[in-house]
Amino acid sequence: MGVDNGAEVVLRLDRITKRFGPLTANDAISFDLNRGEVIGLLGENGAGKTTLMNILFGHYTADEGGVEVFGAPLPPGNPRAALAAGVGMVHQHFTLADNLTVLENILLGTGSLLSARLNARAARARVRDLSRDFGLAVHPDAKVGTLSVGERQRVEILKALYRDARILILDEPTAVLTPQETTALFETLRKAVARGLSVIFISHKLGEVMAITSRVLVLRHGRLVGEVETAATDRHRLAAMMVGAEVTAPKLAERVAGPALLTLAGVSTPDRGNATGLKSVDLVLRAGQITGLAGVSGNGQAALAALIGGLEEPVAGTMELGNHRAAQWSPRAALGAGIARIPEDRHKTGVIADFTLAENAVLECYARAPYSNRGWMDWRAADGLARKIINTYDVRCPGPHARIRLLSGGNMQKLILGRALDPGPEVILANQPVRGLDIGAVNFVHSQLIAARDGGAAVLLISEDLDEIMALSDVIHVIYEGQVSPEFPRQSKTPAELGVWMAGQGFQGGEHAA
């Protein structure tokens, strides 16, 4: 898919600039998208990719610059105009209403709001056709709340296609997919391109950008820092462009595992609404070992994290923790047993945004000396702990009395990491510890986890990013619908082989078929 010079330009961005207060999120970004090509938009978290796409789609208005679609200027700040001009967007966080059916989600907003009825029959036929033509199998009358992550993404794409989108923008579309689902998505995109659609593929995953795009644009700190033909570059050079410097990810040195510190035997937990519970899970976390848990999101990772983190008790099976045996399992009991937790969603569960760094630092230990005494807080001790974490873990902040909401995601995560690691835990539960962080912060978190492992802690690393799991784990399990696969030693399985497990093959009615 080379770009010939006579190509028809379908989308032109002209010096788009967007500022949020002192921050320039997009700085005079210009590029063209041609008919029938897939371009990659590559950049770290916070490089300005999502802001740019929000401007293109009309969620935001650019402070300067303009957008042209098929030669006509696009009125700014109007998603409706973007849709009408043929721009379709597949958001990273799905924009679907769970209480509606697939068809209803697709129909939403397609006609006049004031028309008397929904024309469902014709629409259903059209959705069927699109499903078939683009390889997007999904039942039009299923409630979206019951669909898997992969199916939801198909609905998102169908929504755009139903509206005759000529330009598809996909924001981090593979973050939540198995390798096999990613292959199927690429197949769909190739079909779309063959029909003359154009695609902008936003990602920070180099391998996928290399596989599907013909041209790559690289964003860094809000600026367009490079534009290259995919055929003329490689992963290494793209990575350097993206980060602005050579970076080396921390590496895992060989190490012999120690004794089991946490053992699950046949553990089940109840389903919670749409969230699946655990189904007879066996799992051993050993000292000096990082155990990676791979899987598509929503397959019971939350239940396992809740169990180990103390928020959920097993209804069947046993959980053993070295020599600790908590009478009643709770977050506090888990902390007491030497389990450190890095939660999946740092904003929602990790910190209290309006509290200061000091208050957040003592969130887990405030009830014991020296931070409190007979019910009275000792704020000086809390400040001391905050200062220690700030210095040891390089948290960039105005000081222990600053509100934590003012910190960047990376610095917030460093505080959480410091809070978790400071007591010298035996077991570390790291649930999506680097989600949304830039590469500097990612490497910092990873090296701290490796250091803790080298120091003899047992680490459970839960991630949807298979690359992260494979790079960092001594042993790997796959989780699927609440079941956990047998243990696979490091590098014993290829990504494709793990992908087969992530899609549920290999699990048989609760019995493992190895």
Place this chain on the structure above:
Amino acid sequence: MELFDILLSASFWAAAVRIASPLIFATMGELICERAGVLNLGIEGIMVIGAFAGWMTVYLGGGLWMGVAVAMFAGMLFGLLHATLTVPFGLSQHVVGLGVTLLATSVTYFAYRLSLPEVTSPPRIAPFQPLEIPFLSDIPILGEALFSQTPLTYLAFATVALVSLVLYRTPLGLALRAAGENPTSVEAQGLSVMALRMGAVIVGSGLMAVGGAFLTMSAFSSFFFEMVNGRGWICIALVVFGAWKPGKALLGALLFAAFDALQIRLQQTPLGAHVPYQVFLMVPYVLSILALVLMSRRAEVPAALMIPFNKGER
């Protein structure tokens, strides 16, 4: 024995339907708001001002339907206030709702005192008269209960049908339901969450005010302080009891009104002589709490209820 007599009498069921009517309007109003994602605690005050505005219009010489329209308009004004504060500004729906209730109530009382400074007992108006539907009103029990009511009662039932139809059979209803579940789904399809939510709150508040107006224009024919007496809060419980579905909420309102009508009648029985009347009067409130307890576990709450939406944020 007497219980049977009561349950078999047509006048009992007619009373139940009558008692249910204002609740039906206000419950539908609240349901629309909540389906779009906004809890409207202004309901109690909006019912008060609706009761007053409708009654005052008729007292000043306007027609009955004019009164209903004025009440609705007054309710929509306070709905606009509520919506402006809670939707674009994203302020706490609890605080704003209670504030709107306090404001609407005090504005009503102020206006009442201003317009009738020297009156000790409020003047009466000629209220809506029952409208017997030919043939249907001749059906035993059912005829008197359902088809010999005032036009406002018929309007209440029509409102349920209309709300149901709009919610489930039109693009607008689809968008409203989506706005209360996941507003980003609405925004991503090029619709304005703000317009939908504000519209829902304004229209819903109009219905609440009509519910209030029913009290003065169809039930008591006069306005007095504290006449709404917690009916707004009861309607919030009815929305939960009805699992945010118009049909079920209607059933809830009728069931609730039947109990209310029953307690009024039981006060006149020998039982009433032994039990203090206050116990009977507590029944509606206790029932509402029970309804909440029974349904809260199972209820399908709109996922984005009470969560303000800001464009571009997730």
Place this chain on the structure above:
Amino acid sequence: MRLEPIANPSALRLFGLPTAALALTVVIASLLALLAGADPLATLGLILKGAAGSKFAILETLNRATPLIFTGLAVAVAFRARLWNIGAEAQLYAGAVVTVILGTGALGALPSILTILIIALAAMLAGALVLLGPVLLKTRAGVDEVVTTLLFNFIMLLFISYLLEGPMKDPTGMGWPKSASLDKAARLPRIVEGLRLHWGFALALIAAGLVWVLQTRTTLGFEIRAVGQNIEAARFAGMPVDRVLVKTALLSGGLAALAGFSEVAGLKGNLTLDLSPGFGYTGIIVAMLALLNPLGVVVTAIFVAGVFVGADSMSRAAGVPTYIADILLATSLLTMVLALRLTRARLRRR
């Protein structure tokens, strides 16, 4: 339109907007006075004079502020934990009932100070128990406490009505539904002999100070704030969230009950159905205007009481309905929450 946060608001924004909110309230009051056919400036002057124009007026305002400090604290404590206690009215009456029961001879001949202390504690317990129901329904069954606490207000008033017409009816009351009067030993004395201000006011100030210390210095206060700001993070961090909510409810209910206690024991001497002209609901305004700060509650309670007392006296003189006070307070609540939001964010077209 979208709301965009302002990282570093200017001083003009921080102080100008709340001032503008207050000014807007005054403008609305003037319009209402005009509507009632009175001179706006004269009306405002009369309100001010009625609230603080004489020693008597000031004492009257402080007396009226006393129950509002208690209900304001009750609301502030509960809202801080994001526990929506709208039932301070019911808790107030629970406190008042207990005060009457214990204060009319049930305790025998104890020293006055001991009698008062026992009654106060019992009243707090009663108020706490009234809120315990809704809070247990919230933590155990997931029932929203806004509606349950609201409905409890109506149930409580009916219950009081029953008591006053039945078992607690004053036989010498000439048919009025009121209770017997408190014994002398059970009454709160005046702070200074000859001045019409009772010890309830001092008690309210002490309570405000204690709540402030609790919120800023103790682990429970830390827990309450954490649960209110982010209940999920608090639970994840190992805080006993349900227990914190129950403790908060007990404290809040107890504080609201003290309002009933101090009104009966300090001012009225008996219980009637109009003991509280909505002190429980007004407590919400008091607490919100104080930004839920316990020390701020004292200031806003006195302000709110001043508006009521001033409007009462103005109404008698100028003929503007006294409900102008309620309108003013509801307006100031709404304009103030809006002003505070606008100090931290601005609305942009897109």
